[in-house]
Amino acid sequence: MNMHLEKESQQELQRMVSWIIMFVAVLVAVLLLSETGQGFSAQFAVFRTRFLGIFIEAVPFLLLGAAVSGLIGAFVTADSLAAYLPRNRYMATTTGAMLGFVFPVCECGVVPVARRLINKGMPPSMAISFLLAAPFMNPVVFAATYTAFGFGQVFFLRFIVTLIVAVTVGLLFAAFGRTEKIVLPQHLAAIRGASVDVDHVHVDTSHIELKNTATIISKLQNALHSAIEDFFDMARYLIIGCILAALMQTVIPQGALQSLGSGNISSVLTLQATAFILSVCSTVDSFLALAFVGTFSTGSIVAFLTFGPMVDIKSTMMFLGVFPRRVVAILIALPFAMTFMAGVLINLFLV
């Protein structure tokens, strides 16, 4: 137990240090802003408006995601979930990719829900397919994409590329990743259930007694309680992500990006970078993409609409709360490489 505690406090320390480094980096960036000629206070006002804009738009979705996660926690038992999980890994990852129709969440809300599903015993590979696909594969974003582009080429390509990337990444994790290595240890209680110590077994018994007598009211109270905990777990990642996204937007000249719009390869890379930096919510990124139609290639727009919902600055920050850094790196690199290839292939062969 002491070893366990010691390890935990060590991790806590490491985490603290990395936060401090991050804050210093942000401070340096803020100071650099003041060097760009327009004066610090003017640039700070711009940063402030951008930060609050992204935060105000994104945080309602995190609150909803936390609420959904809390409700799953209170009303779905690990056993009942297990009954519905497909045994076959191909079926599992494909189902995972489609699960957004059951839990309609965008990329700000998907992380707490995915974490909760892993806790309830969903294989991490399936949860990863869900994590990557759900921000697009849900009724709300379907409607938004339809409004912006109609049932045309862009809509279908967005669907197909999202499905392929989410399922492939999920399958790769299923084939090569061991569960304990995919998810941070504190989220693995359900899976390591067999090896819990005596204390936990005792608590688990009282658990079962509680469950039998639990009324709807007390279940809702539990849901609310864990929604609040989930919110505090995830909000800091969202906020740091919003700070970084707002800083990048204020510092990086957008004109420099836009001159790269027509090349088959450069346009795809440019819009992928734009999607990552802007961190716009997947419910509205279609409308943003409309602004690029005409100047940017179709492949690059599809890459923007598929890569952006899977990975951006704020979701990367939130991934760090659930997965070890190595896995986060893979979760960025694979979707990046695959949507890049898809974009270039679309440019070369389809359009």
Next chain:
Amino acid sequence: MEHTHDHHHHDHEHRDDHGHDDRMEWAKALVLIGLSAYFIFNLISGNVTNYINARFIWLSYLAGGLFLLYGGYMLYTLIQARRGNPIEHEHDHDHDHEHATWGILAIVAFPIAIGFFSTSTPLGADAVNGGVSLNAVGGENGMTISSDDPMKWHVLDWLRAFGQSEDITEFEGQEASFIGFIYREPDYGTNTVMVTRFTVNCCVADASAIGLPVRGEMVADVEQGLWVRVTGAYEISNFRGENTPVLVPQQVELIEMPDPPYIYP
């Protein structure tokens, strides 16, 4: 604080420091209430349109309400506990939350600090990053122009009309009247400014600056960033190496910043 001793089966490692834990819980409740207050303040003051497209305002009502629910519920449980009848929460043993630290709490409180304790300003001339675009942007309604009467067209309507035109010279002599803020760069040429607006699809993260060139002595001395209504007629002339409609103003009027400050495409 004594209540925690009543049920030992809920004691786990991170509950050792009861006093500390309790203070932290109160602080978390206050942060949630503070965030709720910030969203409600934004809605009442109308500042919310400085940040997001008006059609997403319902999201802010939702956030204000949920924060109030979460914070209110936390306060309720804390008060109940203080009165000696704590509400039991099924402790999620298959889901250990990292316990909050003051650092984490400070990060979550950051939006309250930055939101409440400095004046809310919409994006303006200082926020133009990478120049003002002459290209029309698409939006929810595609490339639709907002009105049949050209005298009512805003900057985006004009850019869409130019974009759809086969022959740009048809706008020679066309009268127009529109608003925007003054933006100029050295290579615009003498007495030339862009009368600029930001378009916002979702929130200011996707804001893009669009504008129309205006040339004449009347705008020469107007300070960067001030809001104006310009009225005049277009002439087709050279602007940054291209032949494009440039407005020659007959009247330039300083105006208040419009509300909302952005165009929703």
